[in-house]
Structure formats: C-alpha cells, structure tokens
Amino acid sequence: NKVxxxxxxxxxxKENELKDLIKDFGKNMGLSDQNNPLRAAYYVKALDPQDTIKVAERIDRLDNTYSVEYGEGKIEKLFSFLNGARNVGLVLxxxxxxxxxxxxxxxxxITILARSREIEIMKLVGATNWFVRIPFVLEGMWIGILGAILPITLVTLLYYNLYTVVQPYLEGELFNLLPLTPFLFQVNGLILLMGIFIGIWGSFMSVRKFLRV
Structure with a gap:
C-alpha cells in the first residue's frame, strides 16, 4: 500500500535489528545467546518533517502493522519549539x-546632500535621472557587501563551533545538525545577496525620494 x-x-x-541492539547495548547483554525476539522493521522518512505524525498515523492504520514509533510526545514539543523559533527569527x-x-x-x-551642487550642475548640462542615480546605487551595493562581511563571519564561526561541539553527541540520533558544507556556503551566499539587495534598494529609494534638483 502506498502512503x-x-x-x-x-x-x-530482524537479524539486522538484533545486530544494532547488540551494538548499542554491548555483547554483555547476552542477546546473541538466545533466540531473536525482535521483528523486522521499516524506517520511514516523511517528505515534510512536519507531516511525521500524520504519516505515522497512516502507517498505523495499515494491515499487518505491529507498532509504529516516532517519538510520540517529544516530536510534538520539538516541532512546537521550532515553529516558535522560526516565528521569532522572522520577526528579528x-x-x-x-x-x-x-x-x-x-x-x-547624506552623500546626496553633500554632492547636491554637483548633481545640480549635472542636471543642468543634460544628465538624466538614471545617470545621476547609478553611482549612488552602486555605492549602496558596496555598502551592503561590506555590511554582510560581519554577519557572514559571525555565522561561520558560531555554526562551526556549534557543529564541532554538539554533533558528536548526536551521532546515531533521529536529528542531526546539517553538515558544514554546503550549508554554510548556502547561508553565507544568502546573507551576501540580502546585503546587496538591501544596499541597492535602500539607496534607490533614498535617491528617488531626495533627488529633486
């Protein structure tokens, strides 16, 4: 049946399940000296982690399903925490x-006001609005790039240290931190693009509002 x-x-x-159990708890348990009491298992991963509970409920309704385990009680709290953290992050x-x-x-x-005399002369000799705006837009872009360097550095250092300290304790667990690559490249690239966009947009809106010569 398709879920x-x-x-x-x-x-x-069931043999692999027994091997994993012995690996986790050690051979001193004496599990290898008795008949295998375990059952075969299917490890199912949801397309969307938020649908884990729904997928588990659908699987539980299938015929010949002995039991379904997905961390009931814990996973609900985890998703609730992640949703709250996401909302706070969006606000920030x-x-x-x-x-x-x-x-x-x-x-x-401030740059426009300092160069207002030059801009006025440029307009008097026939310069178009776009000809006047482009240097300020480029300046805003460079400001955005320079402004992105600090958050990129902080994100890289913080996540690298977090991954180095925390990830060893999460080996074999249900949830793991994303690998350093390509995650850091993706995040840093996004920060850089956001810095460029903010710089261009901020300068464009400022020029549009105050360039009246």
Whole structure:
C-alpha cells in the first residue's frame, strides 16, 4: 500500500535489528545467546518533517502493522519549539532588514546632500535621472557587501563551533545538525545577496525620494 507523504523507506531484517541492539547495548547483554525476539522493521522518512505524525498515523492504520514509533510526545514539543523559533527569527530578520535599509538610506541621503551642487550642475548640462542615480546605487551595493562581511563571519564561526561541539553527541540520533558544507556556503551566499539587495534598494529609494534638483 502506498502512503502519502512518505519520502523514503528502508527495510531492516530482524537479524539486522538484533545486530544494532547488540551494538548499542554491548555483547554483555547476552542477546546473541538466545533466540531473536525482535521483528523486522521499516524506517520511514516523511517528505515534510512536519507531516511525521500524520504519516505515522497512516502507517498505523495499515494491515499487518505491529507498532509504529516516532517519538510520540517529544516530536510534538520539538516541532512546537521550532515553529516558535522560526516565528521569532522572522520577526528579528524583518527588524534587521528595516534597520539596515534605514541606515543605508540615511548614508546615501547624506552623500546626496553633500554632492547636491554637483548633481545640480549635472542636471543642468543634460544628465538624466538614471545617470545621476547609478553611482549612488552602486555605492549602496558596496555598502551592503561590506555590511554582510560581519554577519557572514559571525555565522561561520558560531555554526562551526556549534557543529564541532554538539554533533558528536548526536551521532546515531533521529536529528542531526546539517553538515558544514554546503550549508554554510548556502547561508553565507544568502546573507551576501540580502546585503546587496538591501544596499541597492535602500539607496534607490533614498535617491528617488531626495533627488529633486
């Protein structure tokens, strides 16, 4: 039977289950000296981790299913914590984006005011608005790139140390930290793109608002 929401299924024989149990608890348990009391198992991974409970319930309704284990009670708390952390993170990201755009806009505004005489002369000799705007947009882009260096450095150092300290304790567990690569490259690339976007957008909006010569 096909169960919706399943990403992958791995079959494990009862012999493999016994080997894993002996590996975890040691040979001193005497498990290898008796008949194998275990059952074969299927390790199922949901396409979306948030659907783990629903997938487990669907599997439990199948015929010939002896028992379904998915960390009941713990996984609900984990997803609740992750959802709360995600919402808090989104609020913080929004606040940081607003702050960054505000600072960049003010920086560009000061630059425009300092060069207002030059801009006025450029307009008088026929320079278009875009010709005047482009240097400020490029300046905003560079400000965004330079501003992204600090968070990229902090994220790299923090996650590297977290991975080095925590990951050894998570080996063999249900949840593991993402590998350093390509995760750090993806996150740092996203931060860099966000810095460039914020710099260009902030400078563009500032020029659009204050370039009236």
């Amino acid at each position: 919706n929401g399943v990403g992958s299924v791995v079959y494990s024989t 990201i929004g606040a940081l984006l607003f702050t960054a755009m505000f600072l960049i806009s003010n920086t560009i505004r």
